[in-house]
Amino acid sequence: MTTTSTPASEPLTRQVSHHVSQSVFDGSRLRVVLLVEVYDGAQQQFLETYEQLRSHVESVPGHLGEQLCQSIENPSQWLITSEWESAPPFLNWVSSEEHVRMVKPLHSCVRDTRSLRFHVVRETNNASAGADTAREGLQASPRIGDGVIRHALTFTVKPGSEAAVARLLAEYASPEPRVDDTTRLCRTSLFLHGNRVVRAIEVRGDLLAALRHVAEQPEVRAVEEAVNPYLEQDRDLADPESARVFYTRAALPAVHHVTAGEEDPAAQRHALSYPARPGCGMRLAQLLSERDEAAADDPRSPVLCSTIFQRDDVVVRLVDVRGGIDVAGDPAVALGLPDPGQVAELTTLLDGAADGTAGPPAVGDALARALRGARMDLVTDRRAADA
Template identity: 60%
Template sequence: MSTLPRTPQPTTTPPMTTQSSLTDSRLRVVLLLDVRSGAEERFLRAYDELCQQVASVPGHISDQLCQSIEDPSKWLITSEWESAPPFLAWVDSEAHREMVKPMHGCVEDTRSLRFGILRETDHRDRGTTSARGRLQTAPRVGDGIVRHALTFTVKPGAEKDVAAILADYTSPEARVDDTTRLCRTSLFMSGNRVVRAVEVKGDLVAALRHVARQPEVRAVEEAINPYLEEARDLDDPESAREFFMRAALHAVHHQATRNAADASEPAGAVRRHALLYPVKEGCGTAVVQLLARQDELAMTDGAGCPLVSSTIFQHEDLVVRMVDMTARLDRDPALAVGVGGKRAAAMMSRLIDHGPDRDLSHEDGLRRFLADCDMEPVTDRRSADY
């Protein structure tokens, strides 16, 4: 599996923040669970069955089950993977959703955390790196913001009604608790597909639960329910869980030349866009890796780059790239699409479905392709102090 090579940054490059799962370093996944009283034995059987199934998943190394010595209802599952991409591919799959179903009736609450392994002590073999995978080579610099997105489709013909509903609502209270607040919600549509991206400072799970409880948000969700292609019932825990697992778009790569809160541009100078790529079957990860590499090169090229930040979301072959630009999107179509140069354009052409008049090696084709990918903005809301 190809990975993003580490490129030394020129001294003139502005400080950057980077969040990425596109590395070949080993991954530690931590799952916190509250197991229902009386369901312990059923939970253990479900876990043993899951272990047998996940052992054959490519990229999986090991897992471990722990129970709290202070509160027996608290359990912990840790698993190790060769890298993040195979884990994310599995967690997005229908096979994963079927594997974890037996656990649903046993647990009250879950929370998943993912970590790249940076340092490791192994007294049996000091000073060596495990053949199972590399360690993360260096710490990344973050901006304290967690990014996530959801996507779903509505019935053809209902697009205008759904856009009106999603644009016309009262924003929920930004403050969730002492450590968590909502920073920004950006919503886009392309045809009958909706993409909602959120930015949270603090605990993403706490923020999403806070939003789900707000009456103004509940009213919007209930209003769009009749228009959805796949029915859901957010009052039914099983239906809600299935919806969020299907709808999740993971932020697999984020890079920014500055913290948005510290941007020196005047209000309105930085505009947000979202691009939905027509990815060929099985090519989602390759498209993500190419886009991430191209954005890295563009943003390390110097302070004059109009690309302020890029966040790439993925669920299997569904790839959405959200960019913040200080110039019009069509001023530099190659930069906007994420294919700087003929080689990158040729690589992208092999990974996507596009017509003969969308030749990425020519500017006219690039402009047509950009117009196809550019999603319609529905709403973009920031908290007052963000």
């Protein structure tokens, strides 16, 4: 094998692909790593509680198995690793009310947790296993990211309070973007759709550290306290358990992101809401992701960047569009469904009652009405100066 060296005078640079695609829909097996810090002296209580919960987890569809480990250096540190057939079954379960109720007994003995999710790319198998078995369920190739983590939170406010909530959320002072030496906030975009609020954030570095940083800012806490009376779900930010449950239910993870490979500083950011029929949220998000992948390879597409967030039957698509969302002239393009066959499938997945449309958004005027009904109202879109 021949190797080449880089002259000392030439700086080393990272190779970054302009076309970025990150997705939970590639069918690869998923490894979930949960780091747990237990209160001193609560190790036995934690183990007994975990034993009571284990049988429930084992029966969850898509769950393949897991291990519970304890640190040999610090008895307060535990590690739970679990394997899943793919990411969608895990995401469906971890966002369910069943999961919220199931893990509640752990909170009395756990100081902190951190969850990491990985697709399986390569693994070592028994030598007697065939090559096909060794490759089964593995991610085909490494994905190339852009160094940005995308996440969103969503919650509903009492009907009639939307204007007051929008004013509160639009007027707060932006927190310091620098979190630490490795983490910073890049962009925060906030939208309203009816009485539903969606706050999307982009972070470089540690997402959890960024979320904690924002929550600790006095100006942010003041706004959150002012919003509390308008929330449909009660919360008490001074009560760690109340805050934990609220933000667990509010989490709206990014399930797909694709960037077309070019940037346009004049691109407009929009958010579209796709209320799904009960049980259809994940399939709807996957359908949209397939179309966004195709659009990213089409130089004629006005959509430069798309992120799909999904939890249960809430599906939100955040798009950066060249020239504005109406520039294409075809509402199907803006909706992410230029393929007539997929427009037809959309009619079986969308909850018409929830999005305010009368009947399925099939073609023509009905599709234009669907676009108008899906568009969310921008409250604020703030980008860090050097993001």
